[in-house]
Amino acid sequence: MQSILVTGGCGFIGANFVRWMLGTDSSLRITNLDKLTYAGNLENLKEIENDPRYRFVRGDIADPAAVDQLIAEGRFHAVVNFAAESHVDRSILDSTPFITTNVMGTQVLLDACRRHRVPRYLQVSTDEVYGSLGDEGFFTEETPLAPNSPYSASKASADMLVRAAVHTFGFPAIITRCSNNYGPYQFPEKLIPLFISNALQGQSLPVYGQGTNVRDWIHVLDHCRGIEAALRQGQAGEVYNFGGESELRNIDLTKRLLKALGKPESLIRYVEDRPGHDQRYAIDCTKAKRELGWTPQYRFEDGLAETIAWYQNHADWIARVRSGAYRDYYESQYGGRLGADKTRA
Numbered sequence: 001m002q003s004i005l006v007t008g009g010c011g012f013i014g015a016n017f018v019r020w021m022l023g024t025d026s027s028l029r030i031t032n033l034d035k036l037t038y039a040g041n042l043e044n045l046k047e048i049e050n051d052p053r054y055r056f057v058r059g060d061i062a063d064p065a066a067v068d069q070l071i072a073e074g075r076f077h078a079v080v081n082f083a084a085e086s087h088v089d090r091s092i093l094d095s096t097p098f099i100t101t102n103v104m105g106t107q108v109l110l111d112a113c114r115r116h117r118v119p120r121y122l123q124v125s126t127d128e129v130y131g132s133l134g135d136e137g138f139f140t141e142e143t144p145l146a147p148n149s150p151y152s153a154s155k156a157s158a159d160m161l162v163r164a165a166v167h168t169f170g171f172p173a174i175i176t177r178c179s180n181n182y183g184p185y186q187f188p189e190k191l192i193p194l195f196i197s198n199a200l201q202g203q204s205l206p207v208y209g210q211g212t213n214v215r216d217w218i219h220v221l222d223h224c225r226g227i228e229a230a231l232r233q234g235q236a237g238e239v240y241n242f243g244g245e246s247e248l249r250n251i252d253l254t255k256r257l258l259k260a261l262g263k264p265e266s267l268i269r270y271v272e273d274r275p276g277h278d279q280r281y282a283i284d285c286t287k288a289k290r291e292l293g294w295t296p297q298y299r300f301e302d303g304l305a306e307t308i309a310w311y312q313n314h315a316d317w318i319a320r321v322r323s324g325a326y327r328d329y330y331e332s333q334y335g336g337r338l339g340a341d342k343t344r345a
Ligand code: NAD
Pocket: 007, 008, 009, 010, 011, 012, 013, 014, 033, 034, 035, 036, 037, 038, 039, 040, 041, 059, 060, 061, 062, 081, 082, 083, 084, 085, 086, 087, 101, 105, 124, 125, 126, 127, 155, 177, 178, 179, 180, 181, 182, 187
């Protein structure tokens, strides 16, 4: 693998993945195709933007002409698709961009990769496609898909399109499904960065319902290592689950965050529950351990402490994201340089 196309590399997991891969493989070249939606932040890759092994292209995975041209010219050894609308609450308010990017964008990528014979494709999916668990049990790769939110339904639809490309055309695709990620550069709309940012400013923490919903938390770098392992060693046509083996009720996580930050529990506000709120996610990652030699390495306590410290030390990053100032960065950094680039919005 010498050259890969990463989509959505300016988002939380994509940016961590680009950094991780460039840090571990000196011979690798990465092109990052990102539309720069509200969740795409070029500052997440600031330190590597002048690395000769890295190239940023602004563009939309749902734009067939732009994607076709990039993949035709790129001669990529693999494509890793992170690009997505990723927040459940936004999908409840408006599902349209979720269908356009997550469903149609995935099909556009699959078609272009097939047309230009890209030898490996990895679809970054989520455990949310499996639906919700009760108190017992775990999702395995055999668990039937039963998505409950517009977000998870769009991700499950994408997974079905990938499956169809494998089955119908022998397309060499792999799907990975991961539990809830945490770590640096996560947009402060998801639970952990939102609650840390709010607590740091003395603002209340909105806990949905009674806070009894359970999520399995995985450090983003454990996820990145899993994607790398699947990319290098995974079997085409297979699905691999990744999880952190760290289940926690939201309210217990919230109290832990407040304690670590030295903030009072009086900041907790119980608010109206999310409609259709999945009760519990938990992952069985036996297959990834057995077939990829992967295992989550972070202890949740350590990963969380490290993550809290990162947000405490990046108050300026949080402030720029929250104020929207991060959007100016594109113009100041790339405005003059990209010139007539067709992929510019
Ligand atoms: P994110 O919202 O932080 O980032 C998404 C990125 O995709 C942004 O940079 C955005 O600009 C880009 N993007 C959006 N629409 C695009 C389009 N049409 N064309 C090109 N780029 C576009 O998301 P994330 O949390 O980093 O998640 C990345 C992937 O991992 C997603 O596919 C998500 O479904 C999946 N996933 C996330 C989690 C999690 O806990 N965050 C868990 C499992 C799987």
